[in-house]
Amino acid sequence: MNSTLFEELKFKVFKSGNPIFFYIGINTLIFVVMALLGVVIFLSGNPSLALDGLVREYLAFPASLERLPLRFYTVITYQFFHEGFLHLLFNMLWLYWMGQIFLDFMKPRQFHFIYLSGGIAGALFFCAAFHIFPVFAANISTATVIGSSASVMAIIVASATLVPDYTIRLFLIGDVKLKYLALAYIVLDLIGVASVNAGGSFAHLGGALLGFVYIKALQNGKDWSNLFKKKSKLKVVRNEGYKQSATSKENTVAQHEIDAILDKISKTGYDKLSKEEKDTLFKASKH
Structure with missing residues (x-):
């Protein structure tokens, strides 16, 4: 049973192709390994x-x-x-919840790009802030930032920018639109720059900025996640005896329709879809 569970977890993290499971798995694995090392060092x-x-x-x-x-x-x-555990737990919960929404409309490649580049943007924003504002001058030599919060914030803001009126239900609060949730987080981080975790707040803001700018660029027809994507060379092979089946033709047409709807979402947002397009996307998601 334990072997089966291990194989299932291994498949979800490394072989399923789902970036949510991949990043949650990697972050959790690193945390567990470090915690066990901490126990060994303590006992030594x-x-x-x-x-x-x-x-x-x-x-x-x-x-x-x-x-x-x-x-x-x-x-x-x-x-x-x-x-600590709570730091990991809340980051992974938000990554799972917001990541599910993100992947309903975007591609895994874009998820990977936003997660990693959001973290990079957060680090650079943190570093720049500590050199720009005099109040942090005395702490520059020792200040560091750690955690996936900037990456998660990039996913949250990217999702809210793409489908701002998408509604989720929060415990004790009720239905909240993504745009208001993202705005609340940004305001809290702006307040947080005056706290002991100023570095973390600046990193979050950097990640948020990356998520927002990426989606705006995408809506203008520029997908930065394609920068390192190799273009495949098409080779036409003549085959007189091949006849495409009716089912294959229908699947091809359906896929083209879904791709067109996803392109429309990336450019104008989910709320601009017609009722028929939303129904088509919903039915496709069931398969």
Whole structure:
């Protein structure tokens, strides 16, 4: 039974092609491994091995420009480490909820791009803010940021920008449109820049900005996630004896229709769809 569960989890994370499961799986796996290492270090009785300090030193993203040449890789690694269980839990819950909405209208390739580039934008925003505002000058040499919050924020804001009037139901609050949920988070982070977690708030704002700008560019016909996509070469093969079946033709037409609807959503938003187009998309999602 345990073997079956392990194989199922392995499939969902690494083979299903679902980026939500992939990032939740990677973040959770890293957290569990680090927690177990922490237990081993604790039991060894060696106080010099401070695991949190090592993570902050070598895997968190630093504000100091002098440290970046030797810590350039942290622009990626910082996105996959968390300070505690609750930090991980809430990030992964929001990634799951918002990721499901995102993938209803967008492609896995675009999810990967926004998650990673949102984290990068968050790190750069954090670094820039600590150098721009004098109040942080004394902390630049030691300040670091860690966690997937900027990446998750990019997914949240991208979803809210794409389908702003999409409604979700929150516990004790009721129905809330995505645009208001994203706005509330942004306001909280703006307030948070005056708190002890100013670095985290700046990173969130950087991720939010990336998510917003990406969708706006997409609606103007520019998909940045295509920058590194290889163009396939088409080869026409003449085959006189091949006849396409009626079912195959119907499936091809249906797929073209779905692709056209998804393109329309990316350019004008879900709310611009006609009732017939929404029904077509809903039926397709059932398959």
